[in-house]
Amino acid sequence: MAPEPNEDDGRWQEAGDHATSETIPTDAIIRGTDVVKEYETGGQIVRALKGVDFGIAPADFVAVVGPSGSGKSTLLNLLGLLDVATSGDVRLRGRDVSTFTDRERTRKRKETIGFVFQSFYLIPTLTALENVEMPRMLDRTPTKTRQRARQLLERVGLGDRLDHYPDELSGGQKQRVAIARSLINDPDIVLADEPTGNLDRDTGDRILELFDELRRDENVAVVTVTHDDYVAEAADRVVTLIDGRIRETESRRANFEEGPDP
Numbered sequence: 001m002a003p004e005p006n007e008d009d010g011r012w013q014e015a016g017d018h019a020t021s022e023t024i025p026t027d028a029i030i031r032g033t034d035v036v037k038e039y040e041t042g043g044q045i046v047r048a049l050k051g052v053d054f055g056i057a058p059a060d061f062v063a064v065v066g067p068s069g070s071g072k073s074t075l076l077n078l079l080g081l082l083d084v085a086t087s088g089d090v091r092l093r094g095r096d097v098s099t100f101t102d103r104e105r106t107r108k109r110k111e112t113i114g115f116v117f118q119s120f121y122l123i124p125t126l127t128a129l130e131n132v133e134m135p136r137m138l139d140r141t142p143t144k145t146r147q148r149a150r151q152l153l154e155r156v157g158l159g160d161r162l163d164h165y166p167d168e169l170s171g172g173q174k175q176r177v178a179i180a181r182s183l184i185n186d187p188d189i190v191l192a193d194e195p196t197g198n199l200d201r202d203t204g205d206r207i208l209e210l211f212d213e214l215r216r217d218e219n220v221a222v223v224t225v226t227h228d229d230y231v232a233e234a235a236d237r238v239v240t241l242i243d244g245r246i247r248e249t250e251s252r253r254a255n256f257e258e259g260p261d262p
């Protein structure tokens, strides 16, 4: 059954044909207005995003769905500060990201965003603990980093696998290590590209439960691109991209814990 938009929650308006600025949370960490992204290849311009509005609030759980080529990865790259929009306004905590230097963008990305991928991307010659420490390897606080990495692996249920290498772990365990790694810099948002794509359904379900716990306990927003309906069903909102436009923004969950904004 199609879920009803959550009309009790003042942060969101009803789902419509096209997401408008009214569907964007007022407390968004990152928000985009009328965002266009074009690529140029072989003298041809491909318009991957054709003027979309989006916003990610603290502890949001958003699924981005849509057919192949509809612009999902493009949107994720913009949210992850991996790429810049061709036009439109993208703001991180109110600051226009197009004014960031490359260095600033890299720093903001490190501070704000964690990444999780379908293929885990763990380094095979490093233990689980070392993989989680990796993004902070150049920091001058190795003891603190080790402590935090250990804590995160315990948090994702792998306290007894710290010294295991990736090929000694199951797919679900590898993804847990990758999730712990994504949290090492205490990001505000975790971007997960098909996080359950290489996992069986039960293992995938447990990863979704973990995301759900993390967003509740750690206040981390999770944005996932997915082709799996059941992943989309676990999210608060489903953003459907069709041919570079957002066609729908639904609240799937009936109850937000916090009340409506004033």
Ligand SMILES: Nc1ncnc2c1ncn2[C@@H]1O[C@H](COP(=O)(O)OP(=O)(O)OP(=O)(O)O)[C@@H](O)[C@H]1O
Pocket (backbone or CB within 6 Å): 039, 040, 041, 046, 047, 048, 066, 067, 068, 069, 070, 071, 072, 073, 074, 075
């Ligand atoms: N680097 C690039 N150069 C040129 N065109 C690109 C580039 N990246 C994406 N595109 C084009 O932009 C459009 C959107 O691509 P995008 O990868 O965002 O879609 P997607 O929804 O993530 O697709 P999929 O589900 O297949 O991963 C497509 O037409 C694609 O061919």
